[in-house]
Structure formats: C-alpha cells, structure tokens
Amino acid sequence: MGKRHSEAKCRKNLGGSQPPAATQVVLRPFRAEDLERLHQIDQHCFPPRIAYSRDELAAFITHPGACTWVAQAGAEIVGFLVADRSPDRAGHVVTIDVVEAWRRRGVGTLLMKVAEQWARKQGLRLMYLETPEDNRPAQAFYRRLGYQYYRTVERYYGNGASAWVMVKWLRPDGRLEMSDG
Numbered sequence: 116m117g118k119r120h121s122e123a124k125c126r127k128n129l130g131g132s133q134p135p136a137a138t139q140v141v142l143r144p145f146r147a148e149d150l151e152r153l154h155q156i157d158q159h160c161f162p163p164r165i166a167y168s169r170d171e172l173a174a175f176i177t178h179p180g181a182c183t184w185v186a187q188a189g190a191e192i193v194g195f196l197v198a199d200r201s202p203d204r205a206g207h208v209v210t211i212d213v214v215e216a217w218r219r220r221g222v223g224t225l226l227m228k229v230a231e232q233w234a235r236k237q238g239l240r241l242m243y244l245e246t247p248e249d250n251r252p253a254q255a256f257y258r259r260l261g262y263q264y265y266r267t268v269e270r271y272y273g274n275g276a277s278a279w280v281m282v283k284w285l286r287p288d289g290r291l292e293m294s295d296g
C-alpha cells in the first residue's frame with residue numbers, strides 16, 4: 116500500500132464521523148506494514164512530546180518480549196495496544212490508542228483484555244502503566260478495568276508532565292512482587 120494513499124485514508128477515518136454501527140472490530144497481531152498507520156494514530160491521540168516518534172514506536176513494538184495487538188474494523192485500523200514485560204514478572208502497557216471516532220464503543224476494553232490475557236498466560240502477577248496525571252478520561256477508563264493509582268512520577272514525559280502509575284494485580288499475591296522500578 117502506498118504511503119500517500121494510506122495517509123489520505125487515515126485522515127478521513129480519524130475525523131469525527133460516526134463509524135457504521137454494524138462494522139465489527141477484530142483484534143489481530145501487529146504486522147510490519149501497520150507501523151505508519153499506528154504512528155499516525157499515536158500522533159493524533161497524544162500531544163507533542165508525549166506522542167512517540169516513529170522510531171520510538173518501532174523500538175517498543177520490536178522489543179524482545181513485547182506484543183502488539185491491532186484493532187481492525189473492516190479494512191481500517193481503529194486502535195492498537197503495545198505491551199511488554201519486565202524481569203520482575205510485571206506486564207506493562209506501553210501505549211493504548213483508539214481513534215476518536217471509535218471511542219466509547221468497547222475497543223479499548225477489548226485491547227486491554229487481550230493484553231491481560233497475554234500477561235496471565237505468562238504467569239505475570241500484575242499489569243502496570245503510566246498515564247499523564249491530567250488525563251482524566253484515561254484514568255476513568257483504567258479504573259473501570261480495575262486499575263488503581265500507585266504513585267506519581269514527576270516530569271515523566273518529554274513535555275514536563277507528570278505521570279500516574281496505575282496497577283492491576285492479576286493474582287492475589289501480585290502485590291508482593293511490585294517493585295518501584
């Protein structure tokens with residue numbers, strides 16, 4: 116698929132129009148040719164210096180132990196999630212992005228559930244993530260899924276914003292394994 120063509124399509128789909136109600140969203144693994152679109156979605160989802168550069172996103176996706184799921188509606192990618200794991204058996208949501216026109220339709224929940232399933236299968240004890248401390252919608256989303264505020268990391272982002280670390284214990288004994296790293 117040509118880059119120019121793909122960009123034009125993405126802009127159209129990142130707009131505010133309502134998606135067709137009957138279009139089903141399916142999750143599938145990341146493919147190399149998705150990178151351009153995922154980067155474009157990330158640029159729309161996050162402000163400058165919180166959004167990842169294309170190289171950063173590629174590095175997270177290809178990091179050993181990482182896994183990326185893509186949410187697709189018909190031919191269009193409408194969201195994605197990148198997760199990785201740390202040596203202390205913690206799963207980490209690197210980023211979750213859903214295009215604006217597809218929000219509040221369960222796509223984010225689907226992505227989080229598949230990531231938690233992946234973590235559980237590997238015997239990971241918890242999932243954690245960082246979110247800008249002023250990103251109330253995301254915090255509400257994570258809380259709804261059982262994540263709790265854990266701590267604040269000052270000036271975590273490139274724009275100087277602080278992050279909330281939020282955690283969900285996947286096993287009853289997970290709390291014992293949470294490191295401060």
Ligand SMILES: CC(C)(COP(=O)(O)OP(=O)(O)OC[C@H]1O[C@@H](n2cnc3c(N)ncnc32)[C@H](O)[C@@H]1OP(=O)(O)O)[C@@H](O)C(=O)NCCC(=O)NCCS
Nearest residue numbers: 160212213218219220221222223224246252253255256259
């Ligand atoms: C956060 C995000 C991933 C949520 O994805 P989504 O597909 O809209 O989420 P869901 O439809 O599965 O929402 C599930 C529930 O979470 C809560 N929720 C989701 N978005 C919310 C919002 N904007 N305000 C308040 N609660 C919200 C609601 O309880 C919602 O259930 P409801 O729609 O029945 O009320 C999406 O808004 C997004 O990509 N935002 C931009 C990028 C971002 O902020 N990523 C996370 C930061 S690290």
